[in-house]
Amino acid sequence: MHNFADRLIETIRRKKSCVCVGLDPRLDLIPAEITSKASSPSQAILEFNKAIIDIIKDDVVAVKPQSAFYEQYHAEGVKCFFDTMDYARQQGLIVVADVKRSDIASTAEAYARTFLKDSPADAITVNPYLGIDSLEPFIKLCDELGKGLFVLVKTSNPGSKDFQDALLKDNRKLYELVAEKVGDAGKKLRGKEGYSSVGAVVGATFPAEAKAIRQLMPKSIFLVPGYGAQGAKAADLKDYFNKGGLGAIINAARSIIYAYKEPNAQQWQDAIKQAVKEMNKEINGVIR
Amino acid sequence: MHNFADRLIETIRRKKSCVCVGLDPRLDLIPAEITSKASSPSQAILEFNKAIIDIIKDDVVAVKPQSAFYEQYHAEGVKCFFDTMDYARQQGLIVVADVKRSDIASTAEAYARTFLKDSPADAITVNPYLGIDSLEPFIKLCDELGKGLFVLVKTSNPGSKDFQDALLKDNRKLYELVAEKVGDAGKKLRGKEGYSSVGAVVGATFPAEAKAIRQLMPKSIFLVPGYGAQGAKAADLKDYFNKGGLGAIINAARSIIYAYKEPNAQQWQDAIKQAVKEMNKEINGVIR
Numbered sequence: 096m097h098n099f100a101d102r103l104i105e106t107i108r109r110k111k112s113c114v115c116v117g118l119d120p121r122l123d124l125i126p127a128e129i130t131s132k133a134s135s136p137s138q139a140i141l142e143f144n145k146a147i148i149d150i151i152k153d154d155v156v157a158v159k160p161q162s163a164f165y166e167q168y169h170a171e172g173v174k175c176f177f178d179t180m181d182y183a184r185q186q187g188l189i190v191v192a193d194v195k196r197s198d199i200a201s202t203a204e205a206y207a208r209t210f211l212k213d214s215p216a217d218a219i220t221v222n223p224y225l226g227i228d229s230l231e232p233f234i235k236l237c238d239e240l241g242k243g244l245f246v247l248v249k250t251s252n253p254g255s256k257d258f259q260d261a262l263l264k265d266n267r268k269l270y271e272l273v274a275e276k277v278g279d280a281g282k283k284l285r286g287k288e289g290y291s292s293v294g295a296v297v298g299a300t301f302p303a304e305a306k307a308i309r310q311l312m313p314k315s316i317f318l319v320p321g322y323g324a325q326g327a328k329a330a331d332l333k334d335y336f337n338k339g340g341l342g343a344i345i346n347a348a349r350s351i352i353y354a355y356k357e358p359n360a361q362q363w364q365d366a367i368k369q370a371v372k373e374m375n376k377e378i379n380g381v382i383r
Numbered sequence: 384m385h386n387f388a389d390r391l392i393e394t395i396r397r398k399k400s401c402v403c404v405g406l407d408p409r410l411d412l413i414p415a416e417i418t419s420k421a422s423s424p425s426q427a428i429l430e431f432n433k434a435i436i437d438i439i440k441d442d443v444v445a446v447k448p449q450s451a452f453y454e455q456y457h458a459e460g461v462k463c464f465f466d467t468m469d470y471a472r473q474q475g476l477i478v479v480a481d482v483k484r485s486d487i488a489s490t491a492e493a494y495a496r497t498f499l500k501d502s503p504a505d506a507i508t509v510n511p512y513l514g515i516d517s518l519e520p521f522i523k524l525c526d527e528l529g530k531g532l533f534v535l536v537k538t539s540n541p542g543s544k545d546f547q548d549a550l551l552k553d554n555r556k557l558y559e560l561v562a563e564k565v566g567d568a569g570k571k572l573r574g575k576e577g578y579s580s581v582g583a584v585v586g587a588t589f590p591a592e593a594k595a596i597r598q599l600m601p602k603s604i605f606l607v608p609g610y611g612a613q614g615a616k617a618a619d620l621k622d623y624f625n626k627g628g629l630g631a632i633i634n635a636a637r638s639i640i641y642a643y644k645e646p647n648a649q650q651w652q653d654a655i656k657q658a659v660k661e662m663n664k665e666i667n668g669v670i671r
Contacts (some may be wrong), residue, residue: 163491196451213455228545250513250514252516257515258564
């Protein structure tokens with residue numbers, strides 16, 4: 096199965112889950128039994144990530160490592176980022192590299208090679224501010240390699256109103272123009288299920304906006320951050336999906352991987368397992 | 384001298400130059416006398432960068448390594464990126480890390496630490512699409528550390544029209560709204576010279592837009608890409624500067640570091656030296 100959207104949908108159906116787990120490592124929240132044995136922060140993070148992946152792999156669709164939390168350890172952290180993605184892919188998970196890169200086309204080609212071609216990632220996140228020509232090198236490689244893209248459309252933070260909600264002359268908001276143009280650019284990457292491999296990032300904290308974006312991008316898959324720790328609840332998410340329960344994957348990081356708040360606590364594994372099962376139940380209860 | 388804008392202006396005056404050289408390594412264009420001795424692509428790039436820095440250090444204000452070209456070599460490339468910046472700083476150059484990062488505030492904090500705090504970079508580039516709250520962690524660290532930010536306002540690529548030129552209800556373009564809000568956010572970082580350490584990326588290919596942005600951000604320093612290989616000429620750049628010749632640094636990469644087109648050619652060093660001197664002369668001729 097070559098098309099990313101088709102692969103993602105097959106995985107969603109097989110696992111009966113739309114959950115993506117954010118692998119956002121914070122050293123002070125990693126269980127002491129891991130940090131005490133590790134020789135470096137990056138090694139502790141990799142061991143923690145592998146443990147999480149082993150716990151969640153049968154119950155979730157995807158993992159989304161957030162590059163910033165790895166890059167802070169410079170070269171060693173970047174190695175850990177790619178090693179984490181390698182392991183997740185080996186364990187049958189879809190891997191979304193959350194890198195939010197953007198640049199002019201000649202430079203975007205280098206980013207596309209780095210994170211799509213020479214990379215275990217199945218998909219990456221990108222920022223659209225530079226325009227459609229800056230996305231083309233990513234779209235081209237996704238087409239060639241059967242990989243995917245999630246373009247920022249409406250992000251989960253309060254400040255997303257500043258520019259994404261800017262009111263245009265034709266009474267639309269900027270994010271609607273972005274949704275339309277990104278939706279058009281993604282049409283050529285539609286798979287057998289009808290969905291495009293060019294998806295959109297739409298924050299869980301903005302259900303009304305998501306409804307508008309769904310109209311403009313009916314066959315794009317939404318990657319939805321902001322669930323759990325950022326405040327969004329399952330009941331808010333109905334309109335992110337199409338009828339039949341397809342069209343979105345919901346990301347949670349802190350509320351899953353740090354479900355057991357005290358790093359020294361026993362049974363942190365059980366807490367993660369439990370948090371994932373509850374999140375699946377909550378979301379499936381709303382969309383099916 | 385703690386304020387980044389003050390440091391930059393002092394360097395511009397002392398060196399009588401507004402030139403920034405883009406360190407965008409392309410292995411196939413690096414002289415064979417360097418690649419033949421190197422044990423890895425990253426080593427070849429670092430040696431080439433050091434040679435360039437030695438040649439240009441007395442004649443230019445800054446260097447701007449483009450992260451994408453280093454990240455493509457994963458961990459080793461990231462080490463080379465930081466080693467290049469270390470060397471440039473030791474040689475008295477202002478260092479702009481061209482990373483164009485963007486994320487919600489809690490994640491942006493990690494990027495800010497990585498590229499401003501635990502980093503030899505004097506300044507970095509960032510993408511404003513997520514809004515002002517996503518820029519605040521960067522602005523805060525710039526204030527604390529005396530470092531600087533260049534926020535994408537109007538980029539040099541043709542596709543920048545797609546969203547940056549979107550016409551707003553009040554008849555302004557989106558980039559004008561971005562210029563205004565970023566200018567406001569930067570006011571608290573003004574130094575003794577009156578300029579803010581929060582600058583703007585404004586492409587050399589859009590002089591009319593630059594004139595409008597200069598009105599909205601009178602005391603912001605522009606980082607101007609697109610000179611040389613992307614087509615802009617010195618005569619186009621007058622309105623990027625304030626009277627007195629301050630307010631912008633002009634970046635060129637390919638036209639300087641690959642001034643001698645054949646990688647095997649002798650005297651590539653002379654070609655780089657000559658290209659920098661010509662660029663200084665061209666730009667100083669227009670602004671002074």
